[in-house]
Amino acid sequence: MIDKPALRAHIRATRDAFVASNPPPITVPDAFRARLSHGLTVTSYVPMGSEADPSPLARTATEAGCVLALPHVTVRSEPMRFLAWETEAALEAGPFGLSQPAADAIELRPDIILTPMLAFDAKLDRLGQGAGYYDRAFARFPDAWRVGVAWSVQQVDGLPVEPWDMTLHAIVTERGWMTR
Numbered sequence: 001m002i003d004k005p006a007l008r009a010h011i012r013a014t015r016d017a018f019v020a021s022n023p024p025p026i027t028v029p030d031a032f033r034a035r036l037s038h039g040l041t042v043t044s045y046v047p048m049g050s051e052a053d054p055s056p057l058a059r060t061a062t063e064a065g066c067v068l069a070l071p072h073v074t075v076r077s078e079p080m081r082f083l084a085w086e087t088e089a090a091l092e093a094g095p096f097g098l099s100q101p102a103a104d105a106i107e108l109r110p111d112i113i114l115t116p117m118l119a120f121d122a123k124l125d126r127l128g129q130g131a132g133y134y135d136r137a138f139a140r141f142p143d144a145w146r147v148g149v150a151w152s153v154q155q156v157d158g159l160p161v162e163p164w165d166m167t168l169h170a171i172v173t174e175r176g177w178m179t180r
């Protein structure tokens with residue numbers, strides 16, 4: 001049995017140390033670019049702490065004519081919503097120190113979900129912050145393309161898979177593209 005809280009703390013520390021060593025940014029894989037088309041809704045996120053920054057992917061999506069959205073959360077019992085976000089538009093302070101769109105921004109249905117995560121494995125299973133926000137969003141939008149974004153050092157040998165977990169379709173790290 002893997003102790004998830006202990007694993008989360010360990011990975012946060014590993015990620016902090018990795019970022020302190022000045023890793024290269026994430027670059028945009030051709031397989032990601034190939035999937036973009038005009039009018040698709042792509043959800044990004046604003047990195048917190050030492051999370052990998054998905055902006056290169058989000059910028060490429062905007063250039064391809066995609067619409068960008070960002071997650072918006074309130075309390076755990078309420079689902080996360082994806083709200084429209086124009087690059088440069090002001091963000092507001094949310095819970096957990098998050099920056100997010102204003103609560104009255106337009107809610108969108110995602111086609112591609114750029115997903116933050118704490119840990120992942122070679123089978124493209126993921127471990128998040130533990131609030132289940134992305135797990136619930138994946139269940140609500142099962143047809144969206146689930147692309148995890150992380151640093152390569154966040155890969156682990158295996159993760160406990162919960163009944164509600166939905167495997168990612170692909171992962172982007174500073175080392176490149178992983179798919180199944």
Ligand SMILES: Nc1nc2c(c(=O)[nH]1)N(C=O)[C@@H](CNc1ccc(C(=O)N[C@@H](CCC(=O)O)C(=O)O)cc1)CN2
Binds near residue numbers: 080
């Ligand atoms: N950048 C980013 N945005 C995101 C997420 C994420 O993982 N990363 N989320 C993914 O769900 C949602 C926010 N969910 C969160 C759920 C729990 C905690 C949390 O428990 N934070 C701890 C401290 C974490 C730390 O030490 O790094 C806390 O505040 O006590 C944070 C965000 C939506 N936006």
Ligand SMILES: Nc1ncnc2c1ncn2[C@@H]1O[C@H](COP(=O)(O)OP(=O)(O)OP(=O)(O)O)[C@@H](O)[C@H]1O
Binds near residue numbers: 127130131132134136
């Ligand atoms: N589809 C779902 N419907 C309702 N509750 C869910 C669903 N998926 C997950 N949950 C709940 O979310 C909680 C968190 O699960 P877990 O520890 O696997 O989160 P995580 O993968 O770290 O989180 P996240 O998806 O936010 O990154 C669990 O208590 C679980 O019951």
